[in-house]
Amino acid sequence: MKFLRDTLDKAKHNFEKGGKYYKYYYLFEALDTFNYSPNTVTPPTGAQVRDAVDLKRLMMTVVIAMIPCLAFGIYNVGYQHALATGQQMAMGDMVVTGLIKVLPIVIVAYAAGGLVEAAFAVFRKHPINEGYLVTGMLIPLVMPPDVPLWQVAVASIFAVVIAKEAFGGTGMNILNVALTARAFLYFAYPLQISGEVWTYLPEGAQTVAGYSGATPLAIAAQASTDGESVIQALNSFGSGWANDIYGFSNMFFGFMPGSIGETSTLMCLIGALILVVTGVGSWKIIFSVFAGAYGMASFLNLVAVNEFMAMPAHYHLVIGGLAFGAVFMATDPVTAVQTEAGKWVYGLLIGILTVLIRVFNPAYPEGIMLAILFMNVMAPLIDYVVVNANKKRRLRRATI
Amino acid sequence: MGKFIRLKKGFDINLAGKASPKIATIEQPETFAVKPTDFHGIYMPKVVVKEGDSVKAGSVLFHDKKHDEIVFTSPVSGEVVEVKRGEKRKLLEVRVLADKSIEYVQFNKYSISDIANLKREQAQEQLLKSGVWVNIIQRPFGIVASPSEKPKSIFVSGFDSSPLAPDYSILFKGQEQYFQAGIEILKKFGGPIHVNVHSEREIAPVFSQVKGAELNKFSGPHPSGCVGVQIHHIDPINKGDIVWTISPFGVIQIGKLFLNGIYDASKVIAVAGSEVKEPQYYSTYTGVSIKKFLTNNLKQDHVRVISGNVLTGTKIDQEGYVGFFDQLVTVIPEGDYFEFLGWIKPTVNKLSYQRAFGLLSFLTPKKEFVLDSNSRGEPRAFVQTGVFEKVTPIDVLPTYLLKAIIAEDYDEMEALGIYEVIEEDLALCEFVDVSKHNIQSILREGIDLISNS
Numbered sequence: 001m002k003f004l005r006d007t008l009d010k011a012k013h014n015f016e017k018g019g020k021y022y023k024y025y026y027l028f029e030a031l032d033t034f035n036y037s038p039n040t041v042t043p044p045t046g047a048q049v050r051d052a053v054d055l056k057r058l059m060m061t062v063v064i065a066m067i068p069c070l071a072f073g074i075y076n077v078g079y080q081h082a083l084a085t086g087q088q089m090a091m092g093d094m095v096v097t098g099l100i101k102v103l104p105i106v107i108v109a110y111a112a113g114g115l116v117e118a119a120f121a122v123f124r125k126h127p128i129n130e131g132y133l134v135t136g137m138l139i140p141l142v143m144p145p146d147v148p149l150w151q152v153a154v155a156s157i158f159a160v161v162i163a164k165e166a167f168g169g170t171g172m173n174i175l176n177v178a179l180t181a182r183a184f185l186y187f188a189y190p191l192q193i194s195g196e197v198w199t200y201l202p203e204g205a206q207t208v209a210g211y212s213g214a215t216p217l218a219i220a221a222q223a224s225t226d227g228e229s230v231i232q233a234l235n236s237f238g239s240g241w242a243n244d245i246y247g248f249s250n251m252f253f254g255f256m257p258g259s260i261g262e263t264s265t266l267m268c269l270i271g272a273l274i275l276v277v278t279g280v281g282s283w284k285i286i287f288s289v290f291a292g293a294y295g296m297a298s299f300l301n302l303v304a305v306n307e308f309m310a311m312p313a314h315y316h317l318v319i320g321g322l323a324f325g326a327v328f329m330a331t332d333p334v335t336a337v338q339t340e341a342g343k344w345v346y347g348l349l350i351g352i353l354t355v356l357i358r359v360f361n362p363a364y365p366e367g368i369m370l371a372i373l374f375m376n377v378m379a380p381l382i383d384y385v386v387v388n389a390n391k392k393r394r395l396r397r398a399t400i
Numbered sequence: 401m402g403k404f405i406r407l408k409k410g411f412d413i414n415l416a417g418k419a420s421p422k423i424a425t426i427e428q429p430e431t432f433a434v435k436p437t438d439f440h441g442i443y444m445p446k447v448v449v450k451e452g453d454s455v456k457a458g459s460v461l462f463h464d465k466k467h468d469e470i471v472f473t474s475p476v477s478g479e480v481v482e483v484k485r486g487e488k489r490k491l492l493e494v495r496v497l498a499d500k501s502i503e504y505v506q507f508n509k510y511s512i513s514d515i516a517n518l519k520r521e522q523a524q525e526q527l528l529k530s531g532v533w534v535n536i537i538q539r540p541f542g543i544v545a546s547p548s549e550k551p552k553s554i555f556v557s558g559f560d561s562s563p564l565a566p567d568y569s570i571l572f573k574g575q576e577q578y579f580q581a582g583i584e585i586l587k588k589f590g591g592p593i594h595v596n597v598h599s600e601r602e603i604a605p606v607f608s609q610v611k612g613a614e615l616n617k618f619s620g621p622h623p624s625g626c627v628g629v630q631i632h633h634i635d636p637i638n639k640g641d642i643v644w645t646i647s648p649f650g651v652i653q654i655g656k657l658f659l660n661g662i663y664d665a666s667k668v669i670a671v672a673g674s675e676v677k678e679p680q681y682y683s684t685y686t687g688v689s690i691k692k693f694l695t696n697n698l699k700q701d702h703v704r705v706i707s708g709n710v711l712t713g714t715k716i717d718q719e720g721y722v723g724f725f726d727q728l729v730t731v732i733p734e735g736d737y738f739e740f741l742g743w744i745k746p747t748v749n750k751l752s753y754q755r756a757f758g759l760l761s762f763l764t765p766k767k768e769f770v771l772d773s774n775s776r777g778e779p780r781a782f783v784q785t786g787v788f789e790k791v792t793p794i795d796v797l798p799t800y801l802l803k804a805i806i807a808e809d810y811d812e813m814e815a816l817g818i819y820e821v822i823e824e825d826l827a828l829c830e831f832v833d834v835s836k837h838n839i840q841s842i843l844r845e846g847i848d849l850i851s852n853s
Contacts, residue, residue: 005738033778037742041704041735041773044715046823046840047830048706049413049732052750052759054777056743058784058834061757127778171781171835278755282786338785338799387800391815394795398638 008032026121030128058280059130063137065274065281066328069261070106070141072254074098076264077145080257081200083242086208101145101200102260108149110136113156120165131170131177131334132160138178138328141261142321142369143185144197151189155181175376176335179325179369186369198257208241213257216246216319221362224308231311251318262324265317272327281331284343289326290317292351300359308359316355325368326350335376339386346382350375404599405633407620409793411753411828413563415710416768417731419670421570423681429692432476432685433493433721434461439534440844441543441851445472445491453480458505458530458663461494470544473531475665475686477503493721498685505530509661515581518658520588527585527654530663534724535650539631539643541851542822551644553591553635556651558607559598559618561625562709562824566670566728569604570681572648573668578655579606583613585654586646596630606648620793622711628825632794637819647725669722673731674770675703690729691719698731704773706730711827712840735774743777750776753791753832780835791828796820798829802839805846813850822847 008031014021015028032038034056042048078094078101081087089097113136121128139156159181164173185192196213214222216234223233234246245256254264262268275281297313304310316322330336330350337346350371357367364370436445443466449455456477464470476498484492507530510518524547527533536545545551559568572579586593593613597603600619607615616634618624627645637643649667656664665686671693672679678697690705706713707723710730714723722729739745746758751769755762761769788798796817804812823840830839 005740029778033743036738036740037774037776038778039736039738040775040778042775043838043841045713046838047711047827048704048713048715048730048773049710049751049771049831050774050776050836051754051832051834052747052752052761052776053754053756053832053834054743054836055780055783055834056777057756057758058754060744064757127780129780131783169781171783278757279787280756333783333785336785339797340786340789343786387797387816390795390797390800390817394638394815394817397636398640 004035008035023122026125026127027118030118030121056130056133059133061278061280062134062275062328065271065278066134066137066141066261068267068270069264069324069328070102070137072264072267073141073260073262074102076254076256077101077200077260079255080145080198083245084199084201084207084211084213085205086241097200102140104149105140105143105145105147105152105260106137108152109139109143109156112153113139113160116157116160116165120160120169124165124169126169129170131164135160135164135177139181141324141328142178142182142259144258145200145260146197147185148192151185151192155185158184171334173334175373176329176332179329179373179376182369183373186364186366198259210240212237215258216251216256216315217358217366219246220308220311220319220358224306224362228307229310230307231315234315248315248318251315259321259324262321265323268323268327275327275331281327282333282336282343284340285331285336285347286326288344288347289322289330289351289354292348293317293322293355294351295348296352296355300355308362316358320358320366321368322351322354325354325372329368329372330375335379337379337382337386339383341389342379342382342386346375346379349378402594402596402614402616403634404617405619405630407618407624407629407633407793409790410561410621410623411791411832412561412621413710413751413771413831414766414768415563415730415732416674416770417672417676417679418564418768419566419672419679419681421567421681423570423668423683424678426682426692428498428684429689431481431495431497431689431721432474432478432687433495433689434472434475434687435493435721435723436462436472436491437493438724439544440847441538441541442470443467447483447491447494449480449483449494451480451483454478455480455496456503456505457665458507460531461496462491464544467546469528469547470533471528471531472534473505473663475663495721504662504664507657507661507663510658512577512581512584512659515584515658518585518588523585523588523658526657530657532650532653532657532663535646535653537645539628539637539645539822540641540819541847542645543851545644549642551589551591551642553631554586554589554593554644554646555627555631555634556593556595556613556646556648557625557627557630558595558604558648559601559625560709561598561622562711563622564670564672564709564728564730565625566668566672566681568606568648569602571668571670571727572604572606572652575652575655576606576609578652578659579648580610580612581655581659582651582653583610585658586644586651587612589644591644592635594630594634596627596634598624606652623791623825623828624793626824628821629794632796632820639814639819641819649725649727667727669727669729671697671729671731673706673729675699675731675733686722686724688722689719690716690722693729694718694731700733702734703731704734706732710771711831712824733770733772735772737774753828754787754834775836777834777836779837782835782837784834787832787834788826788829791832792826794820794825798826798839801846802837802842805842805849808849810850810853813846818843818846818850
């Protein structure tokens with residue numbers, strides 16, 4: 001490893017002030033610091049020793065927490081493909097099919113967003129932010145498996161430029177970057193990101209008799225319009241080619257069509273466990289999103305006037321992207337609230353809004369995306385109230 | 401009866417190289433120095449001695465240009481050998497070559513019963529003239545107390561919770577009567593006096609026997625020993641309030657000034673840290689040159705010598721001088737090395753309050769760690785939330801306060817509680833910060849801004 005260090009040290013002067021590649025200093029710095037943690041020391045006054053954690057490690061912890069979702073997602077893409085086409089596939093084949101579909105999306109998301117990140121680092125002269133390690137993984141996981149690669153690229157670039165760099169980079173952004181990418185696709189290409197995209201079906205592929213690619217949320221909305229019981233509609237769906245695909249436990253484990261990484265509530269919960277044990281994600285937010293959604297859904301059950309409102313509350317926790325959003329999107333520390341008391345309010349409102357959007361606005365069945373983006377915007381307001389309470393306590397003490 | 405305050409938030413940094421509980425005898429070092437940089441709120445110190453002058457212990461070396469009465473005096477008798485200045489002729493230190501036996505400037509001497517009848521003005525005059533006054537620190541801002549202000553209360557922290565903290569029962573052994581006399585003097589300046597001890601540690605006799613002061617008990621990890629945290633829970637500082645803080649050493653020095661009539665700078669210091677061969681205590685004087693304590697006593701050469709503890713201390717040369725308020729010198733390895741994949745490699749040997757992937761130190765809470773001065777990453781924008789609050793056992797929101805300071809928003813700084821904190825109170829935030837901000841420097845910038853506004 002001495003060789004690598006020597007090469008980096010030798011090249012370094014070219015990138016430093018006065019060197020011929022000074023413009024690209026931050027690219028070099030990123031390369032250097034991803035290979036070696038830097039040799040900088042603490043200043044002569046103040047804390048002379050520092051905690052071993054840094055932002056790179058923090059971000060990698062989130063990426064690691066997403067690996068169960070990614071791995072299951074790859075398998076599930078192959079599995080759904082097999083179900084829809086009626087092929088008998090071995091587990092290995094399903095994984096290979098999934099890899100062929102998912103890996104390009106991951107690579108495109110990292111490459112497109114990463115290039116923008118690097119370009120901004122050069123032009124705006126700021127370090128390359130590790131935040132993209134997480135964003136670049138989140139984007140593929142919220143994409144439908146059949147999404148065209150160019151859309152992944154366009155969405156990633158749009159999200160990094162508009163949602164992040166326009167505000168000054170990691171730490172300054174208001175909206176969750178990955179969700180902005182998803183929302184961009186949702187509104188810019190509504191046809192391509194709804195309907196039959198949730199299962200990988202190559203052009204001209206034969207589907208089994210009775211096949212439909214409808215997602216649970218769409219079925220629930222449809223059932224409600226038709227005045228049928230949502231549970232019955234879900235249970236009878238897929239009969240013949242995928243019996244019980246939308247049964248509660250099947251949905252909890254995630255063997256259903258949907259975005260690549262968000263179908264399995266179980267995998268999201270494993271990710272949540274990693275985030276909470278490492279202290280990287282706020283358990284308050286995760287817990288209160290689930291609590292808010294469950295509470296709101298239970299309330300709707302009580303006052304139900306249509307079939308969607310009457311859908312049992314626990315179904316809301318396993319369908320759509322609620323679990324994934326609660327664990328990986330709502331906990332983004334930059335766009336979430338920053339005060340501890342505020343985290344409860346923030347999470348609860350995300351859960352409540354998600355269910356409200358799902359039930360009362362079937363035009364946008366995926367409520368969690370819009371709920372989190374909306375609460376991202378509202379987060380400073382919640383913080384404002386909490387911080388003001390702190391100031392008031394101080395003032396009141398002074399006047400006693 | 402004092403209060404009992406249970407603190408939960410905070411973090412004890414457990415370092416290798418604790419001083420063993422014995423006071424070693426060693427030939428006294430030759431030079432001593434007084435550094436104006438150890439004090440805040442001093443406007444341009446004016447030196448009144450020249451190189452070559454001979455001084456006694458208690459002779460004035462320099463004074464505050466704005467407040468002539470605040471003087472800084474020599475800890476020992478001898479010859480002024482160097483007046484060291486830095487950029488823009490800023491005074492860095494005044495060095496004194498010590499005599500073999502110390503001669504003292506004679507101040508008024510009082511018996512215990514005289515002290516009771518002493519007037520505040522007389523006490524103040526003697527404190528100022530002798531240079532003992534600068535032990536008294538004024539909150540807000542942590543500056544040398546202004547003689548014209550009256551404190552609403554006076555705080556003495558009777559324990560040190562910082563890493564490798566020296567044991568107060570060793571530092572102040574046998575000083576009971578001086579501590580008591582110091583408390584009697586301080587009582588003349590008003591306000592109740594609070595002496596705070598830790599409920600789970602042995603209480604040093606100097607504190608347990610004290611009369612005329614409230615003895616409060618605290619529990620919990622560092623920063624429970626920081627006097628700012630203690631003030632917040634007992635008698636918080638509001639806008640316009642003045643609170644004094646003083647170290648136990650300062651109280652004892654006041655006692656000696658009045659009982660013996662001399663400026664007695666003798667103190668016990670601990671020399672500790674993972675790179676010290678024999679970490680132990682030494683009896684010496686304020687501002688001592690550290691050189692003799694480190695010669696043949698270091699495990700290796702590439703070290704960082706810190707006057708004070710690793711959280712709030714100041715880096716000094718291997719031939720540098722111990723700071724005015726410090727009774728601890730810590731020696732740790734210098735951390736100027738690259739580490740291959742150091743940002744992701746799992747490790748059990750690096751201490752972390754956080755538990756992000758691969759940081760396993762939380763599995764061994766009793767382990768003594770060897771920490772070096774590596775900054776462990778690069779500076780970044782504020783990203784993580786909620787961690788500062790977990791190591792700050794006071795009702796202040798550190799991130800918001802720091803952002804207000806960076807934005808130079810005076811009203812926000814005031815509303816968010818800048819009057820209640822100084823560097824040491826938020827030192828742990830600097831340690832745990834994933835974005836590697838120099839939080840203590842930022843805080844001091846804010847304090848300077850608001851105290852000059």
